[in-house]
Amino acid sequence: MKMRIVHVFVLLVLTLSACAPQGNETPILPDVPTETPAPLPTPTPVSRSLNICLGEEPTTLYPYGGLSSAARSVLSAIYDGPIDMVGYGYEAVILEKVPDIADGDAQVNPVAVSAGDLVVDSTGAVVSLATGVRVRPGGCRSDACAITYDGSSSIQMDQMVVTFTMLEGLMWSDGEPLTAGDSVYSFNLASNDDTPVSKYLVDRTETYEAADDITVQWWGVPGFIDTDYQTNFWMPLPQHVWDEFSAADLLQVDVSTRAPLGWGAYVMDEWTPGEGIHLVKNLNYFRADSDLPKFDELNFHFVTDANAALTALVDGTCDVLDPSVRLDGQVALLQQMQADGQAQLLTAPTNTMEWLGIGIAHVSYDDGYNSTGFNPDRPDYFGDVRTRQAIAACLDRQKVVDTVLFGLSQVPDSYLPPDHPLHNGNIQTYAFDPARGNQILEQVGWLDHDKDPSTPRQAFGVTGIPVGTPLVLNYYTTSATQRRQVVEIFTQSLADCGIGLNPVYYTAADFYAQGPAGPLFGRQFDLAEYAIGVDTIEPQCGWFTTAQIPTADNNWIGTNISGYSNPEFDSACEQALQSLPDDPEYALHQQAQATFASELPSIPLYLRLKVAATRNDFCGFTLDPTSSYALADLESFDYGTSCGP
Numbered sequence: 339m340k341m342r343i344v345h346v347f348v349l350l351v352l353t354l355s356a357c358a359p360q361g362n363e364t365p366i367l368p369d370v371p372t373e374t375p376a377p378l379p380t381p382t383p384v385s386r387s388l389n390i391c392l393g394e395e396p397t398t399l400y401p402y403g404g405l406s407s408a409a410r411s412v413l414s415a416i417y418d419g420p421i422d423m424v425g426y427g428y429e430a431v432i433l434e435k436v437p438d439i440a441d442g443d444a445q446v447n448p449v450a451v452s453a454g455d456l457v458v459d460s461t462g463a464v465v466s467l468a469t470g471v472r473v474r475p476g477g478c479r480s481d482a483c484a485i486t487y488d489g490s491s492s493i494q495m496d497q498m499v500v501t502f503t504m505l506e507g508l509m510w511s512d513g514e515p516l517t518a519g520d521s522v523y524s525f526n527l528a529s530n531d532d533t534p535v536s537k538y539l540v541d542r543t544e545t546y547e548a549a550d551d552i553t554v555q556w557w558g559v560p561g562f563i564d565t566d567y568q569t570n571f572w573m574p575l576p577q578h579v580w581d582e583f584s585a586a587d588l589l590q591v592d593v594s595t596r597a598p599l600g601w602g603a604y605v606m607d608e609w610t611p612g613e614g615i616h617l618v619k620n621l622n623y624f625r626a627d628s629d630l631p632k633f634d635e636l637n638f639h640f641v642t643d644a645n646a647a648l649t650a651l652v653d654g655t656c657d658v659l660d661p662s663v664r665l666d667g668q669v670a671l672l673q674q675m676q677a678d679g680q681a682q683l684l685t686a687p688t689n690t691m692e693w694l695g696i697g698i699a700h701v702s703y704d705d706g707y708n709s710t711g712f713n714p715d716r717p718d719y720f721g722d723v724r725t726r727q728a729i730a731a732c733l734d735r736q737k738v739v740d741t742v743l744f745g746l747s748q749v750p751d752s753y754l755p756p757d758h759p760l761h762n763g764n765i766q767t768y769a770f771d772p773a774r775g776n777q778i779l780e781q782v783g784w785l786d787h788d789k790d791p792s793t794p795r796q797a798f799g800v801t802g803i804p805v806g807t808p809l810v811l812n813y814y815t816t817s818a819t820q821r822r823q824v825v826e827i828f829t830q831s832l833a834d835c836g837i838g839l840n841p842v843y844y845t846a847a848d849f850y851a852q853g854p855a856g857p858l859f860g861r862q863f864d865l866a867e868y869a870i871g872v873d874t875i876e877p878q879c880g881w882f883t884t885a886q887i888p889t890a891d892n893n894w895i896g897t898n899i900s901g902y903s904n905p906e907f908d909s910a911c912e913q914a915l916q917s918l919p920d921d922p923e924y925a926l927h928q929q930a931q932a933t934f935a936s937e938l939p940s941i942p943l944y945l946r947l948k949v950a951a952t953r954n955d956f957c958g959f960t961l962d963p964t965s966s967y968a969l970a971d972l973e974s975f976d977y978g979t980s981c982g983p
Contacts, residue, residue: 388633388975389655391647393662395612395640398595400588401573402533407968408662414969415617415636416600418625420573423965426759426875428568432516432601432624434503436568439918444567446918448476449497451560453489456544458561460484461885462916464541473561479923480913495560497544502571504552509622510576511605518548520574523581528572530585539570546572563916565924566876574601603631603973614639623973631973632958632980644668651681651951657977658952658959661968665949666820669744672951682952685746686961687755687945690871692824694733694941696720699901701854701861704889718802719811719864724782726938729865730768731775734831735943742823743947750942752931753878755963760877762928765935775835784809786836795836810838814857815867817843824867824943839865853894860894861887861901869946870897873966879911879930882939902939957981 396409405413419431428436437443451457451467459465460472460481467473469489476494478484487493508516525546528535542564545557556570564570576599580588588594597606601624604617615638619631639656641647647663648671650656659665665672675681702715720726735749751768754761783800786793794810797803813828815821822843829839844857849868853860858868872878880886885908886898910930917923948961948968958974958981 385634386632387635387637388657389637389639390658390660390969391639391641391650391656391663392660393644393647393664394642398589399598400594401575401598402527402535403589403595404534406662407966408660410967411660411662411969411972412615412638413598413600414602414967414972415604416598416602416606417573418600418602418623418973420571421569422967422970423873423875424962426757426964428875432505432508432574433571434505437500437502438568439920443503444498444500446496446498446563448494449560450492451495452492453487456559457495458542458559462912464559464562474916479563479917479921481909496563497560498556498558498562498564498567500556500567500570501549502554502556504554505624506552508601508624510578510599510601511620511622512579512599513622514576514578515551516574516601517551518554519551520577521554521572522546522548523577524572524575527575527585527588532584532586532589534589539564543570563918565915565918566874569874604636612640625973632976636972648672648675648951651953654953657956658975659950661948661950661961663950665951666743666947669746669949672949673744675951676954679954681954682956684950684952684959684961686948686963687747688871688948689755689873689964689966690869690946691750691753691755692867692869692943692946694943695858695863695866695868695899696726696729696938696940697861697863697865697900698726698939699861699887699903700863701901703901716864717797717804717807719809721802722782722800723937724778725784726941727768728775728778728782728835729832729837730938730941731771731778732832732835732837733768733828733941733943734770736770737827737831738824739944741827742820743944747945747947749944752935752942753881754931755945757963758875758877760927762931762935765932767935768938768941770831772831772834779809779835779837784836791836792833793836794838808838809836810840811864813839813841813865813867814849814863815841815843816846816849818846821867853888854890856894858899859888859896861899866899867943868899871946871966875964877914877927877930879907879927879934880915882934883908883911898939900939902937904933904937907933907937953977955981 392408392411394406394408396406396412399409399412420433422429422431430436453467455467456464457467457473460474465471467487469487471487472484473487473495474484476496504518510516527533529540542559542562543556544559547555549555554571558564579599580594583591596609603620603623605620607618608616617636619634641650644664647659648668651659672681672683676683698720700716739745739747739749748756750756752765779795783798784795785798787796794808797807798805813825825841832839849858850856857863858866881897882902883898884903886896887901888894888896888899907930910926913923914926914930950961950968952959956977958971958976961968
C-alpha cells in the first residue's frame with residue numbers, strides 16, 4: 339500500500355508543477371504521509387535441481403561391494419576423486435599432487451632382505467624368500483640379472499616408497515575432519531578376507547600408514563616395482579561412522595550400502611526403491627568456495643527402458659541420460675535429435691575392448707594328442723598361426739564399427755587402443771582383405787575342393803587336421819543384441835573366405851561361468867566373442883601370458899582363455915610390467931605388442947562405446963575414454979543461461 343501512495347504522490351507533484359503560478363508564489367501542496375517506506379523484501383533464492391536418469395537401480399553404494407556403472411555415477415556425487423583418470427593420465431583431487439619419482443615423493447630404495455622375508459620374485463609372485471627362489475637384486479629389471487637365492491645370505495632388493503599428501507581442511511559431509519587415518523582404515527578394510535575386492539595390491543604392500551593427519555605413506559614388498567604406483571592411495575572411508583561394523587557387516591548395513599558418508603558435492607538424502615535417489619548440496623564440500631556444485635538438489639531417476647529415458651529427456655524429467663542407460667541402439671535417433679536442437683549426444687570409446695578369442699589350446703588338448711597326431715576331441719584348427727591371421731583378414735571389423743557402432747569407435751590392432759601413449763604404431767595389422775585371407779588359407783592347406791565359394795573349405799594337408807575336415811567353426815558368445823549384429827556381419831565376411839560359422843548364444847551367466855563348466859573360462863570353444871576392460875592406464879599384456887591360462891590347477895582363474903603360450907612374449911611382458919618408464923626394459927612393451935600382433939592369440943574387434951545424452955543447453959559434461967566414472971565431473975554440470983550462447 340505504501341508503494342501505491344508514493345506513486346500517486348509523484349504524479350500529483352508533477353501535475354501541480356505544471357499548473358503553478360509564476361513568480362515567487364509558493365504553491366500549496368496537499369498533506370502527504372511522512373512515514374518512511376518499508377524496505378523491499380529480499381527475494382528468496384530459487385532452488386535449482388539437476389535430474390539424471392540411470393539405466394538401473396544400484397544394488398549397493400558400498401565402494402567395496404561390487405559396483406555397477408549406475409552405482410559409480412551415484413558415488414561420483416557423494417565422493418570426489420580421490421584421484422581421477424583423465425586422458426591416460428592421473429589428476430589429483432583431494433591430494434596436493436600426484437606423486438612422482440622425479441619430484442621425490444616416490445622413491446625406489448635399496449633394502450636388505452634375508453631368508454623368510456616376503457619378497458616379489460622374478461616372475462612377479464609374492465613368496466617367502468628361501469633357497470632356490472629367483473629374485474631381482476637392487477637395480478635389476480630383467481631376468482638376465484636375476485639371481486637364485488642361496489638360502490642364507492642377506493641381499494639387497496629394491497623397495498618402492500610413495501608419499502601421498504592430502505589437501506588441508508578436508509571434511510566429511512557431517513563436518514568431521516577427513517584425515518589420513520581414514521585412508522589407512524580403508525586399506526585395512528580392503529585387506530580383510532571378508533571384503534570381496536582384489537588383494538593383488540594388498541598382497542604387495544608391506545606397510546600402509548599415516549605419517550600425520552594429512553600424509554600417508556605406502557611401502558611395497560621388496561622386489562615389487564609398480565608402474566602404477568601413483569594410484570596406491572586407498573580411498574578414504576568414514577572410520578568415525580563405520581568403525582562399529584565389521585567388514586562383513588559393511589556389505590549389508592544401510593549406513594554403507596544405502597547412505598554412505600562422503601566428502602563430495604552432494605549428500606544422500608533419500609532413496610526410494612524402484613524410483614530414485616535424492617541428494618542435496620554438501621555445505622562442507624571443499625570446493626564450495628568455487629561456487630560448486632551448481633545445483634542445490636540432485637535427483638537420480640531409475641529408468642531401465644531406453645525409449646522411456648529418451649521421453650524423459652524430451653519432456654524435461656531428466657536433464658542427463660547416464661551411460662548406464664543402454665543407448666547403443668538409440669544413437670541414430672539421438673544424432674537426429676541433436677541436429678534438431680532437442681538434445682546433445684555424447685560418445686566415447688571405453689577402456690573395455692571386445693575380443694574374438696581363438697581356441698588355440700582347447701581344454702581337450704591338456705591330456706595331449708593321440709598316437710596319430712590328431713586330437714580326437716577337436717581338430718587343431720589354430721595350431722598354424724597363418725590360419726589365425728587369415729581369420730583376422732576375413733573379419734570385416736570396420737563394417738561392425740561403421741554400422742553397429744555408427745562409426746563412433748575404432749578397430750584396435752593390439753591390446754592397447756590406438757591413442758594410448760605406449761601403442762606401437764609399427765606392428766602387423768590386418769585390414770579386411772578377403773583376397774589375402776583366401777590366399778593364406780590356400781597356403782595352409784584349406785582348399786576350395788568343390789570350387790564352390792559358397793561352401794566351406796576342407797583340409798588337405800593341414801598339419802594336425804584329418805583330410806576332408808570342413809572349416810566350420812563354433813562361434814560362442816552371449817545373446818546380447820549388439821553381439822548378434824556382429825555375428826551376422828562376421829558370418830557373411832568369413833563365408834567369403836570359405837569359413838563357416840555355427841553361432842551358439844548363451845546367457846551371460848552361463849557364458850562367463852567358471853571352468854570347467856563355462857565355455858569361455860573352461861576353454862571349450864573354437865571362437866568366442868567376449869569383453870574385458872581395465873581401470874588402469876598400464877598395458878595389459880599380462881592377459882595373454884602363460885600364467886593367465888585358466889586350468890584345473892588354478893581353479894580355472896585367468897584371462898588367457900585362448901591357452902596361448904609363448905616364452906618370448908611372457909618374458910617381454912613380465913619385464914616391461916616390472917619396470918618403470920625410465921628403465922630400458924620398459925621399452926619391451928613395444929616388443930610384446932609386436933609379438934602379440936604377429937601371433938594373434940585373440941583378435942581385438944572394437945572398443946566398446948559409451949553413450950550419454952543431455953538437454954540441449956547443458957554444459958560441463960564430457961565423456962573420458964579412460965575413466966570408469968562417467969560422471970566424475972558432476973559438480974561442474976550446469977545448464978541454461980550460465981552455459982553461455
